[in-house]
Amino acid sequence: AQSVTQPDIHITVSEGASLELRCNYSYGATPYLFWYVQSPGQGLQLLLKYFSGDTLVQGIKGFEAEFKRSQSSFNLRKPSVHWSDAAEYFCAVGDDYGGATNKLIFGTGTLLAVQP
Amino acid sequence: GAVVSQHPSWVICKSGTSVKIECRSLDFQATTMFWYRQFPKQSLMLMATSNEGSKATYEQGVEKDKFLINHASLTLSTLTVTSAHPEDSSFYICSAIRGQGRADTQYFGPGTRLTVL
Numbered sequence: 678a679q680s681v682t683q684p685d686i687h688i689t690v691s692e693g694a695s696l697e698l699r700c701n702y703s704y705g706a707t708p709y710l711f712w713y714v715q716s717p718g719q720g721l722q723l724l725l726k727y728f729s730g731d732t733l734v735q736g737i738k739g740f741e742a743e744f745k746r747s748q749s750s751f752n753l754r755k756p757s758v759h760w761s762d763a764a765e766y767f768c769a770v771g772d773d774y775g776g777a778t779n780k781l782i783f784g785t786g787t788l789l790a791v792q793p
Numbered sequence: 794g795a796v797v798s799q800h801p802s803w804v805i806c807k808s809g810t811s812v813k814i815e816c817r818s819l820d821f822q823a824t825t826m827f828w829y830r831q832f833p834k835q836s837l838m839l840m841a842t843s844n845e846g847s848k849a850t851y852e853q854g855v856e857k858d859k860f861l862i863n864h865a866s867l868t869l870s871t872l873t874v875t876s877a878h879p880e881d882s883s884f885y886i887c888s889a890i891r892g893q894g895r896a897d898t899q900y901f902g903p904g905t906r907l908t909v910l
Contacts, residue, residue: 681836686834713901718802718903719903720797720886720888720900720901720902720903720904721837721886721888721901722901723899767836767837779825779890779899780827780839780842781827781837781839781899782839783836783837783838784836785834785835785836786834786835786836
């Protein structure tokens with residue numbers, strides 16, 4: 678069965694430091710992969726996605742992620758974290774790409790705290 | 794941008810009562826909407842897929858008679874938790890797909906916190 682694992686439940690980084698959030702997936706075919714951010718009182722916001730092509734994808738707010746098939750990973754990175762990046766981050770895999778259902782399977786999330 | 798709202802944002806109810814949660818796509822039409830449930834420090838779990846004008850499709854293990862979904866228009870889906878019990882307390886999130894788009898065009902509402910006493 679398809680699954681997504683985010684090994685880090687909670688991460689704290691200093692403002693200005695680099696960030697990497699880990700995501701591993703299990704999927705039988707070529708996956709559709711996503712990173713979402715959830716802030717209190719707001720809906721999940723799509724940061725970036727990978728469907729095919731270039732394995733390094735750029736997203737909003739300065740985030741990027743790299744798809745590594747050999748490692749079944751899709752780690753999220755940002756070179757310099759801002760205090761406003763403090764939020765919960767979810768990795769997700771699309772369960773039925775190309776079909777009508779567009780289901781998403783989410784990881785358990787990583788809560789990012791940013792120290793001044 | 795595409796905006797999805799949920800109402801109410803939080804609700805407290807007594808055990809045995811029913812609660813209705815609304816999900817609206819404010820500036821686009823949504824043929825398909827999804828309902829998720831999120832427990833503290835856990836992932837979003839898909840409960841059901843709501844299709845306008847047809848019956849919802851429930852995920853395995855989700856009681857369709859307990860979680861009633863109605864998608865009567867292209868901008869509104871409702872989730873009714875019937876005879877709610879404390880174990881139904883959770884954060885319920887909806888999402889809507891704009892048009893016939895793929896998963897990247899799934900827009901999420903801000904969620905509804907349900908507490909059943």
